Amino acid sequence: MSYVFNLLFLSLIFLSQSSSAVQDKDYLPADTTYLPAVTTPTQALGSEVGEWHVRHDQLVSYMRTLAAQSERVSLVDIGRTHENRPLVLLAFTSAANQQNLANLQAEHIASLNGKSVSNSPLIIWMGYSVHGNESSGSNAALLIAYYLAAGQNEQIEQLLKDNIVLLDPSLNPDGLSRFAQWANMHKSRHLVTDPQNREHQEAWPSSRTNHYWFDLNRDWLLQVHPESKARVAQFHQWRPHVLTDFHEMGSDSTFFFQPGIPSRKNPWTPQENVELTDALGQFHARALDKNKQLYFTQESYDDFYYGKGSTYPDALGSIGILFEQASSRGHLRDTANGVLSFADTIQNQVTTSISTFAGALANKDGLLAYQQAFDNNTLKLSKKDALTGYVVQEARDYTRMQDFLTVLQAHHIDYRPLKRDIEVDDVPFKAVSSVFIPVQQAQYRLIKSLFSTRKSFDDNTFYDVSNWNLALAFNLQYAPVESKVDFDTNRNFTGKTFQSELLDKAYAYAFSWDDSSAATLLSRLLKAKVKVQVAGSPFVAQTSQGAVNFTAGSVVIPSAFAQPENLIGLLQDMSQDLPITLWSIDSGLTKQGIDLGSRQMHNLSLPKVLLVGGKETSQYEAGEVWHHFDQQLELPLTIVDLDRLASLDLTNYSHIIWVNGTYKNVSETNVKSLSSWLKDGGVLIGQKNAVAWFADKGWLKARTKTASDIALAFDSKGLQYSDLESFSAKQRIAGAVFTTNLDVSHPLAFGFEREALPMFKNSNQILLRPDAPFITVAKYTDKPLTAGYAAPELQDLVANSAAIVAHQVGKGRVIAFNDNMNFRGTWQGTSRLFTNAIFMASFINVPG
Structure with missing residues (x-):
């Protein structure tokens, strides 16, 4: 316990514009000596940590150096990013344990299945900087890796003797590299603290995102990108007891650690998880108190969406911990709390990394007991469920079904093909095209979340989406089942077979x-x-x-x-x-x-498609379109910043796509050029508030409700100031699933079989149904909310409104999607509509 209560943390060193850089060892506990044969971060970088933003290649090079020099370290390459950067995972433990690492790992996994293992190691996973421009975490990883590889004190010896620390130094290498380049290329010799300086104001797209401008912190569950696929695969091989997730937040904030707001945890996460999180939090508080650092906890952020790095572990018996550090967004910055240096931000991440070790060791017995009982407790819980499982089918789109099953496989969710055809609520499910997912399995909590249609919660304020039902996202026919289902345990799902016969001289x-x-x-x-x-x-x-x-x-x-x-x-x-x-x-x-x-x-002919991006457009939605074209359609896509649009010859393009953005400043000259291009045969595609802009310019023969009209639907009488946050949340659709009626005869619906189509909605925009016939492709149903939260007032506004409108304008076509068709690269049910907008637009023959 001396490790727990006697840790010595160095007080933070304030960096002024003229001060010298902080030395490596100054970030770390003062009672530590280091093996001289192990290279320090400064020796590897040629500068002190925090003096420059570390590049990913430097970070990986140093990790490989440690693995070569220290007998406490092993390193594996677990994958590659879209930009071909290596994803590495390091294991730190004693030299003796390193010789037996595979057996220790296997014994740990066996212990989760009820097998007794004496002296089980604690597995602590340290993950840094899933958002590339929140780079203090990855820079702190340099110091933590050195501390574990070379440090000599009683605490390190106790930590590594009977435990294993896994270190993921950069969860988003492509974003980290982009941001290091930005921050370093704009650094002045005499540091500039003005927040408006170019160093602190990234260009579009921000380095928060990965190569395709996705937020990887939302991808643990969805498994769209190689970074997430590699990481989740390793997670299941290790099943850590604690997993940390180091982030940054606004520069005028202080420091946050979990627990978050108690009422906003996922309902399938056990309360004991929150209690253990709070127990670890006591050590973070004590360490930050010692350094006289401001912080807060339990008053922001949530643990609801299982797709984030700090919440995915909660569904599987691990304790996920989120840390948020105020960001310097460069090297030195003025904030509401004074001048904040990059070194300051790194120090807090180092401090709470080490306090994580202290808290985990102090609570080792509780963490081991919690995880070893988790699977059994989950199985007991599943046996009380009235459902036996879920049956899912897709008869015509083999690709979409396989992609869905691939996600299940990534999360170790068991499924089996049916032995025979069945019927559920008068809906036939064919054995050849259906699978059954039993609820009585270790991933029960995750399964219940993946098929949730819950619409009301104890706290209806959401930081992120309120539903992520995967069957709805993939537009698969599914049903909960209460009776016993015969499924085949001896074979895997194969679906239909594909056998082409290509003959010479065929017509x-x-x-x-x-x-x-x-x-x-x-x-x-x-x-x-x-x-x-x-x-x-x-x-x-x-x-x-x-x-x-x-x-x-x-x-x-x-x-x-x-x-x-x-x-x-x-x-x-x-x-x-x-x-x-x-x-x-x-x-x-x-x-x-x-x-x-x-x-x-x-x-x-081959479409020549232009995507309007750049400042004033959503980097996420633009990235989703790019990803869809590049990864799914394998179709070239030209991306041009909005401020360059006037310089283009639009006749070179067959389609122009506009994602959510602010277009009020588009010049009248550009508007006239677009009008001419459209009338001459172009295809204009817009989603979300680009649709409102289309309507404002007269291209789209429909209109949207104004924000003031929507606000009038909500009654604020009798509310107090303390009700402000919940009232504001009520007026926002954070992310829920609504059902539409799709005209399956329409060209945009080619390939669709069912009229009912779930759509993901995360905006309040209401597109009114036009009076003209044949141009509303899809409309929301009378009672559209299917899964997730939306206030009754918003449900009423969405009901019977238009989801998709399309018609001719001269020789051209305008296609309006009121919501995001490619949400997070997962909503394959609606992304097919987007595909049809590219290839099938010529069949739209109704004037507006």
């Missing part, structure tokens, strides 16, 4: 638009200069394998056109990794529906 070749991967194959063919047509109506064609039904949107490759040499070889190569069946058609005369020479067969 044409074709594939259906049913699968999401059809758009990928279409993009590949267009880039290879294969001439294709798209069917505006369904047809039944005679193929080499009999009559085949082709839905609207199906792609036809006629032999009548001049095609590239070795067309069959191209088709085989481009489709071999996709779940697509290609058919050889015998004749242009079909058995039913349009013929292959119909006017409803539209020739399609």
Whole structure:
């Protein structure tokens, strides 16, 4: 216990504009000596920690140096980022333990399944800077790694003798690298503290995000990006007892550590988790008190969304801890609390890293007991559930179903194919296209959250989304099941099979638009200069394998056109990794529906798409569109900043996409150019408040409710000042699922089968349904809220409003999505609508 109560922390050293840099050892406990053979951070960097922002390559190089020099350290490469930077994870423990690390890891995992293990090690995972411009964490990681690799004192010996510290020095290497470059390139020799200085004001997009401008702290659950996939895989291999998540917040703040607001935890997180978090918090408070640092706890942030680094562990028996440090956003900055240096911010992250070790050791017995009992307690809880599980199916879109199952696999959620067809609430679920997810398994709490349709909570104020039902996000048909279901424990889900037969001298070749991967194959063919047509109506064609039904949107490759040499070889190569069946058609005369020479067969060329980004636009939504084009569609996308729009020749582009943004300052000259381009045949696509701008400019024949109109729906009579926060939260849709009625006959709905389509909504914008017929593609239902929280007043406003409007303008088309179709790269149900806006717009033949 001497380690717990006698830790000596160095008081923070204030850096003025002319002061010298803080030395490495000054950040660390004063009672520590260091092995001289181990390289210090300063020796590796050529400067003191905090003097410059560390680059990711420097950070990784130093970690590799420690692994080579210290017998306490091992390092593994766990993956690569989008920009091909290495993701590394270090394990710190005694030299003896390093020789037996794999066995210790296996024994720890075995202990979670009820097997008794004596002298179980405590596993502490230290994670730093998931937001690249919150870089004090990764810079602190340099010092913590040195402290553990080379430090010599009683506390370190006790920590490493019977425990393992895992260190993830940079959760977002691409963002960290981008920010280090920005901060360092704008650093003056005489530091500038003015918050308006360019050093403190990043250009768009900010380094908070990864390569595609996603917030990785929201991706632990969704598993869209390689960083999250690698990290969650390691999490399940280690199942740490404590996982830390070091962040930064606004510069005028102080320091925050969890617990957060008690009423805002996830309802499936045990109360004992909060109690252990609070027990660790006592050590952070004591350490920060010693350094005379201001801090707060239990009055901000929540533990609700299981997709964040500090909450995902809570669903799985670990204690996730969020730290938030006021940010210097550069090297030295004026704040409401005085001048804040980069070294100050690093110091607090170092201090609370070490207090985490102290608190974890002091509470080791409790942490071990909590986790070892967690799976059994969860299983007991699941057996009390009235449900036996959830059945999920998707008969036509194999890609979407497989992507959903891949997410389940990443979280070690067990599922099995059905043995036979079943019916739930009069809905048939076919064995060939369905899986059953039993609730009686270790991931029960996570499963209940992933299928939650809860609409009311003890505290309806949300920092982030209030629902993340994955089946709704993927637009999969699913149902909760109360009765016993026969599922196959001896085989994996395979779905339907895909067997193409491509014959020489066929009249044409074709594939259906049913699968999401059809758009990928279409993009590949267009880039290879294969001439294709798209069917505006369904047809039944005679193929080499009999009559085949082709839905609207199906792609036809006629032999009548001049095609590239070795067309069959191209088709085989481009489709071999996709779940697509290609058919050889015998004749242009079909058995039913349009013929292959119909006017409803539209020739399609490679779209030239422009995305408007830059300052005044949402970096997240722009990144989601970019990611969808690059990763799903494999289609080139030109991204141009808004302030450069006037310099472009718009006739070079077939489509222009506008995400959520502020467009009131777009010049009249640009507006006139866009109007001409649109009327001459361009396709104008907008989402969220870009839609309101379209309406304001007269392009979109619809209108939105004003903010003042929406505010009038809420009654504030009788409220006190203490009600302000909850009243404000009530007027905001933080993120919930609403159901729409989709016109499945519309070209934007090609590939859809069901009229009911869940949409994710995280804005208050209400798009009124136009009076004109045929232009409302989707509208919200009478009672639209499906999952998550929205105030009754907002539910009434959303009900029967328009979700998608599309019509002609001259020779062009305008397509308005009132909400985000590509939310966090996961809402594949609605991203198909966005895909259709690119490839199927020519079939929209209704004037506004």
